[in-house]
Amino acid sequence: MSSPRVLIVEDEQPIRDMAVFALEQAGFTALQAGDASSAQSIIADQSPDLILLDWMLPGVSGLELARRWKKEDLTRDIPIIMLTARVEEDDKVLGLESGADDYVTKPFSPRELVARMKAVLRRAAPDGSDATLRANGLELDTVGHRVTAAHRQVELGPTEYRLLKFLMAHPDRVYSRGQLLDRVWGSNVYVEERTVDVHIRRLRKALEPSMHANLIQTVRGAGYRFSTRL
Amino acid sequence: MSSPRVLIVEDEQPIRDMAVFALEQAGFTALQAGDASSAQSIIADQSPDLILLDWMLPGVSGLELARRWKKEDLTRDIPIIMLTARVEEDDKVLGLESGADDYVTKPFSPRELVARMKAVLRRAAPDGSDATLRANGLELDTVGHRVTAAHRQVELGPTEYRLLKFLMAHPDRVYSRGQLLDRVWGSNVYVEERTVDVHIRRLRKALEPSMHANLIQTVRGAGYRFSTRL
DNA sequence: GCAGCGGGTCATATTTCTGTAACATGTTTG
DNA sequence: CAAACATGTTACAGAAATATGACCCGCTGC
Numbered sequence A, B: 001m002s003s004p005r006v007l008i009v010e011d012e013q014p015i016r017d018m019a020v021f022a023l024e025q026a027g028f029t030a031l032q033a034g035d036a037s038s039a040q041s042i043i044a045d046q047s048p049d050l051i052l053l054d055w056m057l058p059g060v061s062g063l064e065l066a067r068r069w070k071k072e073d074l075t076r077d078i079p080i081i082m083l084t085a086r087v088e089e090d091d092k093v094l095g096l097e098s099g100a101d102d103y104v105t106k107p108f109s110p111r112e113l114v115a116r117m118k119a120v121l122r123r124a125a126p127d128g129s130d131a132t133l134r135a136n137g138l139e140l141d142t143v144g145h146r147v148t149a150a151h152r153q154v155e156l157g158p159t160e161y162r163l164l165k166f167l168m169a170h171p172d173r174v175y176s177r178g179q180l181l182d183r184v185w186g187s188n189v190y191v192e193e194r195t196v197d198v199h200i201r202r203l204r205k206a207l208e209p210s211m212h213a214n215l216i217q218t219v220r221g222a223g224y225r226f227s228t229r230l
Numbered sequence C: 001g002c003a004g005c006g007g008g009t010c011a012t013a014t015t016t017c018t019g020t021a022a023c024a025t026g027t028t029t030g
Numbered sequence D: 001c002a003a004a005c006a007t008g009t010t011a012c013a014g015a016a017a018t019a020t021g022a023c024c025c026g027c028t029g030c
Helices: A013-025 A036-046 A061-071 A091-097 A110-124 A160-169 A175-185 A194-210 B015-023 B036-046 B060-069 B090-096 B108-123 B158-169 B177-185 B193-210
Strands: A005-009 A031-032 A051-052 A080-087 A102-106 A131-134 A140-141 A146-149 A152-154 A217-219 A223-226 B005-010 B029-033 B050-054 B080-085 B102-106 B132-135 B140-143 B146-149 B153-156 B215-218 B223-226
Touching: A005 A013, A013 A031, A013 A110, A031 A036, A036 A061, A051 A110, A061 A080, A061 B158, A080 A110, A080 B050, A102 A110, A102 B036, A131 A160, A140 A160, A146 A194, A152 A194, A152 A223, A160 A175, A160 A194, A160 A223, A175 A194, A175 A223, A194 B102, B005 B015, B015 B029, B015 B108, B036 B060, B036 B177, B050 B060, B050 B108, B050 B140, B060 B080, B102 B108, B132 B158, B140 B158, B146 B193, B153 B193, B153 B223, B158 B193, B158 B223, B177 B193, B177 B223, B193 B215
Parallel strands: A005 A031, A005 A051, A051 A080, A080 A102, B005 B029, B005 B050, B050 B080, B080 B102
Antiparallel strands: A131 A140, A140 A146, A146 A152, A217 A223, B132 B140, B140 B146, B146 B153, B215 B223
16 A cells, blocks of 8 residues: 555644644645535545544534544445544544544654554555455455456556556546546556556456447546446 | 636725736636626626625625525626725625635735635636536436537537536527627637537538427527427 | 655547538528 | 518538557566
8 A cells, every 4th residue: 555645623723733744744735624514525536544633623523524534425334533632531422423433632742653654554454455346246355356257367557557446446436537647556656647548458468358348438528437227 | 727717806996906816816816796787687697607796885785695596596696806995804604604615814915815715716616516517318428528419429529518508508698799798608719600600500401300399499689598398 | 775655747549529611491572 | 461570490511529559668577
């Protein structure tokens, strides 16, 4: 797992800055939101690997948010760590009941924060939460790093593997070339957008013999999509 | 969202020019009005994504306007940022109570203005809030970029897709060809108005097999409309 | 240093849109 | 009813987006 994306939802700028610094120091990619709705939109288009959620937020409370996210398919699997002021220990109970995976009391030390985050991420076994992704006889085993189509091994280069893995993990969703570059190649990498085409091509070629190439669909003017429906 | 439309309601020309410049610089599409009534008519036929409203206006005060807009269905969801002279902080309260979403004191820096606008727009998270639009068995999935009619896939070109998406997002409302060009093709694009007809035709043709073509209605002398009522 | 592999870019082929013009069909008005 | 308009349809060539194949460069392991 290269540089998990962590979203910090916290209204107080200084705390946010501090956390961002700590995270990036620790090799995470930090995303930030100052309120519930911007958090929502970041989640929608970045789907972070972990959320740090402030207990007290203007408007909707963090508690409420956590509960909501745990209900929705798209967000259910994203682990949440609550940031709470050191008030009553009782909050802990509430926080965990709301679906949070862990909690940290403010003020927190960066080291503690990072340690807990790593623990949670390890537990969640993030991206490939299911060891193997499946669709129409196509199998991608995230543990063994191998892809099988109708019990026949498929040879893929590393990039094609990551690309397929990402697409299979988010089916029926269109991703623009730019988004794919961000999510599969990694941010802060400058590569031509057209390069995505080429890798899509290589991926398709590899899937062709087993008739799975049509799972990788072009959406003209928008990007690419993995879907079992035609 | 490509290039949100921002309406500036401000009677002093120089300030307006300045704001317009700043906005366009930042990639917004600027609309302007010097008084309440022209603002009203621009809103009616452009429905901007955000309104910058001067506190002091000849005739009706900005405050009053904001209040009025927040009461009407058509305008309620358009966020408003108040522009106020740096007088009393109390105005702030009044401004927010009137329903404004934020306020900026004059003189303002373009950067601040733009930053706040972005924040407000993000909060509003408008267009893509519902992932899929539905009407009479016709479904448009904005995430997967797919259109389904009675569970049967509908093939659309990019423009037809955008056109349908726009119309479905604003049902029961007539749009002139000019408005559609603005909203679907994008401003500063010069294209024959009759071109809209052709795309409407293509859209209808695609919806015909599933009997959904009648949802796209012609309003002679006015434009087109999407509606489930005949 | 060299062969081999991966991966990025370019140039070129293909496919798919798009805008317009031209003509057809309706509608309204005087 | 005919002229003047408004909208519907179709065909088509230019433009845009994508697919594909070739090339090249840097790195790894000999």
